[in-house]
Structures are given as structure tokens and as C-alpha cells.
Amino acid sequence: xPRSLTSIGAAGVLLTAILAGCGQGSDSADPASDATSDTxxxxxxxxxxxxxxxxxxxxxxxxxxxxxxxxxHPGSTVSFSFAASSELATQVEQGAPADVFASASPATxxxxxxxxxxxxxxxxxxxxxxxxxxxxxxxxxxxxLDDFARTSLTIALCAPEVPCGAAADKAFSAxxxxxxxxxxxxxxxxxxxxxxxxxxxxxxxYRTDVLAAGDKVEGIEFPEATEAVxxxxxxxxxxxxxxxxxxxFVDLVLSAEGSRTLSKAGFDVP
Amino acid sequence: MxxxxxxxxxxxxxxxxxAPLVPLAGIALLFLGLPILGLVVRTPWTTLAEVLTxxxxxxxxxxxxxxxxxxxxxxxVLGVPLAVVxxxxxxxxxxxxxxVVTVPLVLPPVVGGVAxxxxxxxxxxxxxxxxxxxxITLPFTTAAVVVAEAFVAMPFLVIAVEGALRGSDRRFDxxxxxxxxxxxxxxxxxxxxxxxxxxxxxxxLCWARALGEFGATITFxxxxxxxxxxxxxxxxxxxxxxxxxxxxxxxVLLVVSVAVLAGLRDRWLTTGA
Numbered sequence: 036x037p038r039s040l041t042s043i044g045a046a047g048v049l050l051t052a053i054l055a056g057c058g059q060g061s062d063s064a065d066p067a068s069d070a071t072s073d074t075x076x077x078x079x080x081x082x083x084x085x086x087x088x089x090x091x092x093x094x095x096x097x098x099x100x101x102x103x104x105x106x107x108h109p110g111s112t113v114s115f116s117f118a119a120s121s122e123l124a125t126q127v128e129q130g131a132p133a134d135v136f137a138s139a140s141p142a143t144x145x146x147x148x149x150x151x152x153x154x155x156x157x158x159x160x161x162x163x164x165x166x167x168x169x170x171x172x173x174x175x176x177x178x179x180l181d182d183f184a185r186t187s188l189t190i191a192l193c194a195p196e197v198p199c200g201a202a203a204d205k206a207f208s209a210x211x212x213x214x215x216x217x218x219x220x221x222x223x224x225x226x227x228x229x230x231x232x233x234x235x236x237x238x239x240x241y242r243t244d245v246l247a248a249g250d251k252v253e254g255i256e257f258p259e260a261t262e263a264v265x266x267x268x269x270x271x272x273x274x275x276x277x278x279x280x281x282x283x284f285v286d287l288v289l290s291a292e293g294s295r296t297l298s299k300a301g302f303d304v305p
Numbered sequence: 306m307x308x309x310x311x312x313x314x315x316x317x318x319x320x321x322x323x324a325p326l327v328p329l330a331g332i333a334l335l336f337l338g339l340p341i342l343g344l345v346v347r348t349p350w351t352t353l354a355e356v357l358t359x360x361x362x363x364x365x366x367x368x369x370x371x372x373x374x375x376x377x378x379x380x381x382v383l384g385v386p387l388a389v390v391x392x393x394x395x396x397x398x399x400x401x402x403x404x405v406v407t408v409p410l411v412l413p414p415v416v417g418g419v420a421x422x423x424x425x426x427x428x429x430x431x432x433x434x435x436x437x438x439x440x441i442t443l444p445f446t447t448a449a450v451v452v453a454e455a456f457v458a459m460p461f462l463v464i465a466v467e468g469a470l471r472g473s474d475r476r477f478d479x480x481x482x483x484x485x486x487x488x489x490x491x492x493x494x495x496x497x498x499x500x501x502x503x504x505x506x507x508x509x510l511c512w513a514r515a516l517g518e519f520g521a522t523i524t525f526x527x528x529x530x531x532x533x534x535x536x537x538x539x540x541x542x543x544x545x546x547x548x549x550x551x552x553x554x555x556x557v558l559l560v561v562s563v564a565v566l567a568g569l570r571d572r573w574l575t576t577g578a
Contacts, residue, residue: 119545122544125545125548128548189427189444191527194528194542196543196545196546216529217445217529218526218529219527219528219529220523221541221542221545225524232419232422232426232428233427233428234426234427234428234444234445
């Protein structure tokens with residue numbers, strides 16, 4: 036009896052030690068954000084880590100803005116998580132410790148706003164439109180949306196559950212084309228990678244993704260793209276652990292410098 | 306080690322479970338069991354029937370079961386010979402070969418999917434000639450799901466069978482050989498029956514891993530209802546729009562896999578164990 040009690044105690048100590056160890060690692064941002072409040076809560080004292088959840092299509096432009104932010108505010112770090120907006124919305128709902136959410140569609144942002152998870156009303160900071168993307172050299176001679184109905188081609192589209200897929204649906208109904216996709220990808224970057232790998236003949240992605248992929252792919256514009264323009268809203272989250280820095284990051288995105296970076300990546304800036 | 310001249314009751318106590326293991330085992334059980342309990346608690350029972358009888362759910366479940374079984378078959382046909390070569394063969398570079406076998410275990414499955422493209426994709430090492438000569442392309446087909454699952458699951462089978470072979474008594478093989486049995490005959494009638502429980506355990510692990518496979522599948526086989534959308538992919542996509550339905554689907558996958566594994570365990574695993 037005493038022996039088993041001792042071992043329960045030992046196991047408890049071990050577990051506590053393990054948990055404490057884990058806690059130390061993941062909470063490393065906290066001391067930094069405490070430092071922010073210690074300096075008297077001045078809005079100019081921006082430091083610590085800002086966690087930004089952003090749509091996959093923002094990968095390049097936001098990474099660049101992150102570097103600009105860190106340079107402007109020494110001691111601060113911007114940590115990004117890029118994924119399908121709908122997946123990020125689920126993460127926010129599940130209490131992901133994040134400061135800022137930038138979505139590729141107002142509908143996805145509305146999910147987060149509807150749950151009361153944003154600190155203020157979201158602001159639209161960019162617009163993105165769709166473009167046909169084909170592997171370099173356009174091996175299947177794709178010229179327009181009509182080609183997406185050809186069953187002989189291998190075609191990737193975003194799944195209708197994610198914003199780029201919803202936008203693609205709109206474009207196809209505007210064009211009166213019933214596409215024959217071979218795969219419905221979980222986010223726009225997954226769709227793009229099928230093209231850069233040369234595994235599909237054509238896909239529909241954002242114009243910004245075509246630019247980001249460089250010479251591995253070719254983009255083809257199509258008239259119905261104007262029917263499927265996605266607005267990108269951004270908002271600071273209600274439970275933002277580092278709200279001060281979060282506001283500053285959103286300000287940067289909305290600034291002239293932010294607009295320049297976004298336009299360079301292929302976004303339309305309002 | 307602790308005392309000398311133990312009484313009978315002392316001996317009985319010391320041959321039971323070692324005390325320090327019990328609480329740790331309890332923690333392990335909670336660690337594994339609580340997330341499953343969480344799924345059950347969060348399951349929307351009122352809409353469960355509706356979610357389960359959806360055409361997409363049934364298609365995905367059927368596809369998952371068929372592909373996991375085919376992948377297990379493929380792993381048995383190719384993996385058992387590989388395990389024998391690893392356990393019994395004598396040749397240089399065997400350690401390296403064993404490391405290659407375990408690569409899919411450590412590779413993030415999504416990377417595994419990209420690796421499969423480089424081998425069997427339209428522009429892959431084997432895929433390109435296959436496409437150019439026969440017009441066969443593997444990605445985005447049901448066959449691609451089987452290939453992706455087999456790639457990720459085969460190490461489980463190979464390692465289990467190799468372990469069983471190393472643990473089995475080679476004298477039976479030698480006895481058969483001295484009695485004039487050919488190597489092939491000995492393998493079929495002596496070696497294989499001896500390691501049958503190991504093969505069965507490996508196949509079960511392999512099947513379970515294949516059933517839950519997500520990353521390599523969605524990368525290499527893509528996602529299309531009826532042909533490549535397996536249950537894990539269906540759950541992932543449903544999670545984006547309707548989290549309660551995704552929980553319901555996860556529970557189905559869980560119940561089906563536990564039922565199949567429990568059924569197989571009664572039939573196979575107890576016979577030799």
C-alpha cells in the first residue's frame with residue numbers, strides 16, 4: 036500500500052513537471068506582452084509577439100508586411116498562421132490564442148463576428164480576383180473558362196467550402212460553364228501547388244497566387260473574373276493577448292505602405 | 306532484490322503488477338481516452354442519423370473501407386517478402402534498407418504525398434513514362450488513394466512481421482530443411498504459420514493506419530466525391546462549414562474501425578497469441 040501511494044505521488048510530480056515544462060514553452064510570448072503594460076500602457080510601446088491568422092492567399096504580402104512591422108518596432112515579432120480562411124475561423128472559435136484575423140471572404144469573417152470574437156467591426160483592406168493558372172508552356176492549350184468543361188483535361192479547383200471555391204462557383208455560373216474538376220482542394224495554395232507540380236492542366240486561383248508562383252506557371256485572365264471578386268476583411272480579435280500591437284499591425288496593413296505591398300502582390304486596394 | 310526469504314503471500318504480491326506502473330498506465334489511458342470521450346460528448350445525437358445517411362457520408366465511408374482493405378492487401382503481398390528479406394537476408398546495406406522502410410513513418414504525410422508525385426505523378430520518375438507510353442496517370446484516381454495509403458501504412462506491417470520473424474525459432478526451419486523440404490515449401494508451411502500472429506497484428510495496424518490516412522491522400526489523390534474523398538478528407542472539409550457534423554462523421558469512423566478491429570481480434574489474434 037505505502038509503496039503504491041509513493042508511486043502515485045511520484046507520477047503526479049512527474050506529470051506536473053511535464054506540464055510545467057510544456058507551459059513554459061508555449062507561454063513564451065507572455066512575459067513580452069507583460070512588458071508592454073509595464074511601460075505604462077502607452078500605445079506607442081509596441082513589443083512582444085503579434086499572432087496573425089491570415090488567408091493562405093495573403094502568404095507573400097503579409098510576410099513582407101510582417102518584416103516591415105518588426106523593423107519599425109524593434110522587440111516585436113509577428114507570427115503568422117496561413118491557412119484556408121474557413122479553417123482559421125474554426126481555430127478562432129476554438130479559442131486559438133491569436134491577435135488578428137484576416138479573411139479571404141466577408142462570409143468567413145461574418146462567422147467570427149457572429150460569435151462575438153472580434154474586438155471591432157472588420158475593415159476591408161484588399162480585393163482579389165480569380166485567374167486561370169496553367170503550368171508553364173500551357174501544355175493543354177487552355178484559353179478560357181470553357182476549357183474547364185473538357186473532361187480530357189486534369190483540373191483542380193478549390194473545394195466549394197473554402198472562399199476560393201465559392202468564388203470559382205460564381206465565376207462558372209456567370210460564364211454558364213459546368214466544370215469537370217478532378218480534385219477539389221482544401222485551400223488555394225494546395226490548388227496552386229498541383230499546377231506548379233505540373234500534375235494538373237489548369238486550375239482557378241487568385242491573381243495574387245499566379246504572381247507569387249513566378250515562372251513555373253502562366254496566368255490567363257478571363258472576363259467573368261469581375262463577377263467573382265473577393266473582399267478581404269481584417270479585424271483585431273476580442274481576446275487578443277497583445278491588443279496594442281495587433282492594432283498597430285492592422286494600421287500598417289491599412290496604411291499607404293500596406294497598400295503598396297498589397298498592390299505589388301496583385302491585390303486591388305480600395 | 307529487496308528482501309530475502311519471502312513468504313508465499315509475498316511472492317504472490319511481487320508477481321502481480323509492479324506498483325509504479327499502475328498510476329502511469331491510468332494516466333496513459335486517460336490521455337488516450339479523454340479525447341475520444343470528448344468526441345462522444347460533443348456528438349450531435351439529434352442530427353446524427355441525418356448526417357450519417359447523407360449520400361456523401363456513405364460514399365466516403367465505403368471508399369475508405371475499400372481503399373484501406375486494398376492497401377492492406379497490397380502491403381501484405383509486398384511487405385511480407387520485404388520483412389523476410391530484412392529479417393533473414395545477409396547482404397551489405399541492410400541497415401540502410403531498414404532505414405528506408407521507416408522513412409514513411411517519420412515523413413509528414415503531406416510531404417509523403419509530394420514525394421509520391423515525384424515518383425508516380427505525371428512528371429514523376431515512373432509516372433512520366435507510364436503516361437507517355439500507356440496514357441496511364443495515377444494522381445486523382447481511386448488507385449492513387451490506395452497507393453498513398455499503402456505508402457504510409459506499409460512500414461507498420463513490415464516492422465511487425467520482421468519483429469515476429471526475428472523472435473521466431475529458426476530451428477523449425479532448419480529441421481524442415483534437413484527433412485528435405487525446399488526453401489519455398491519451408492517458408493510456406495513452417496516459417497509463415499509460425500509468424501502468422503505477427504502478420505495478423507501487422508495487417509491490423511496497417512489497415513487502421515490506412516483507414517485514418519489523410520495528408521498523403523489529399524495531396525497525391527486529391528479530393529473528389531466518390532473517387533478520392535475518403536472519410537478523413539470528408540471530415541476535414543465538413544469541419545470547415547459544419548463542425549458538429551464533422552464530429553458525427555468522426556464518431557462513425559471511430560465506431561466502424563473499432564468494430565472491425567475488435568471483430569478481427571477475436572477471429573485472428575487470439576489463435577496464435
